[in-house]
Amino acid sequence: MKILLTGACGYVGTPLTAALLAQGHTVRGVDTQWFGNHLQAHPHLELVKDDLRNASSWNLRGFDVVMHLANVANDPCAELDSKLNWEVNALATMFLVERAIRDGVPHFIFASSGSVYGVKEEPEVTEDLSLVPISDYNKTKMISERVLLSYADRIRTVIVRPATVCGYSPRMRLDLSVNMLTMQALTKGKITVFGGDQTRPNIHLRDMIRVYEHFLAHPKLEGVFNAGFENISILEIAERVAKHVPAEVVVTPSNDPRSYRLSSKKLLATGFQPKYGVEDGIREVIDACREGKLQDREENYNIRTMKKLGSLA
Numbered sequence: 001m002k003i004l005l006t007g008a009c010g011y012v013g014t015p016l017t018a019a020l021l022a023q024g025h026t027v028r029g030v031d032t033q034w035f036g037n038h039l040q041a042h043p044h045l046e047l048v049k050d051d052l053r054n055a056s057s058w059n060l061r062g063f064d065v066v067m068h069l070a071n072v073a074n075d076p077c078a079e080l081d082s083k084l085n086w087e088v089n090a091l092a093t094m095f096l097v098e099r100a101i102r103d104g105v106p107h108f109i110f111a112s113s114g115s116v117y118g119v120k121e122e123p124e125v126t127e128d129l130s131l132v133p134i135s136d137y138n139k140t141k142m143i144s145e146r147v148l149l150s151y152a153d154r155i156r157t158v159i160v161r162p163a164t165v166c167g168y169s170p171r172m173r174l175d176l177s178v179n180m181l182t183m184q185a186l187t188k189g190k191i192t193v194f195g196g197d198q199t200r201p202n203i204h205l206r207d208m209i210r211v212y213e214h215f216l217a218h219p220k221l222e223g224v225f226n227a228g229f230e231n232i233s234i235l236e237i238a239e240r241v242a243k244h245v246p247a248e249v250v251v252t253p254s255n256d257p258r259s260y261r262l263s264s265k266k267l268l269a270t271g272f273q274p275k276y277g278v279e280d281g282i283r284e285v286i287d288a289c290r291e292g293k294l295q296d297r298e299e300n301y302n303i304r305t306m307k308k309l310g311s312l313a
Contacts, residue, residue: 007070038170055096060103078137089140124263163201163228166281185247195254196235201228201262204276228262
């Protein structure tokens with residue numbers, strides 16, 4: 001299968017690219033490489049350093065699927081440069097799907113976000129509930145979904161709403177809850193929890209990759225799918241980390257009200273079963289640090305890197 005993968009050098013994109021190549025696919029990976037490139041050369045990998053905002057000029061003829069992961073990721077980065085956030089996360093997604101349709105690509109898989117639901121009190125947040133995004137980042141994901149669904153009669157479309165991802169990647173992120181709290185315990189001996197009672201869904205990185213592989217293997221599947229399997233509070237994550245790394249857990253007030261429990265029954269009904277979890281993510285971060293593969297560096301935090309890069313709009 002010939003795959004165009006945007007965000008190929010990202011936290012999820014890097015191991016996903018490796019997994020796709022290992023399965024025998026041909027991959028054109030497109031990435032701005034703002035956070036570097038940790039991919040190994042491969043005869044079936046074409047890596048293109050380009051901006052998603054140029055997607056309308058790309059040649060996608062002959063591709064079997066577009067897997068669209070590239071975005072300005074997380075709320076702080078989106079708020080740092082609102083124009084960039086809207087151009088990359090929403091407008092460029094429209095450019096990309098229109099280009100894919102024009103060039104005859106039959107299949108489009110989009111990485112949205114479970115955060116599009118906003119604050120929900122329902123015991124299970126399913127795909128048919130209303131979207132009430134409370135940040136610019138969440139809003140651009142919702143708009144992108146609506147744009148893609150408006151073209152669903154012209155290209156087979158899958159929208160994945162992932163939970164917060166955890167676990168080790170060569171392009172590591174330490175601004176994600178499980179990874180961040182584990183690193184705090186390792187480097188400071190203290191875990192700072194803001195609020196703590198907010199419930200958030202989680203998914204392990206390897207299961208996230210398996211979700212994308214699942215949709216490639218079942219091309220007739222279409223529509224919107226949640227992808228998250230452990231709904232636990234931020235405080236519980238900290239307490240789990242502290243069982244592996246002795247650390248003081250300090251709870252402080254928070255102005256972040258986001259709290260929701262993601263239901264992935266729709267995805268599970270298609271035959272997908274998770275294999276990994278938060279405990280695996282905690283152990284991976286610990287092992288990577290102890291093996292010298294991971295350090296608490298600036299480039300592992302998106303917002304810090306974006307601030308260094310300055311204006312990219």
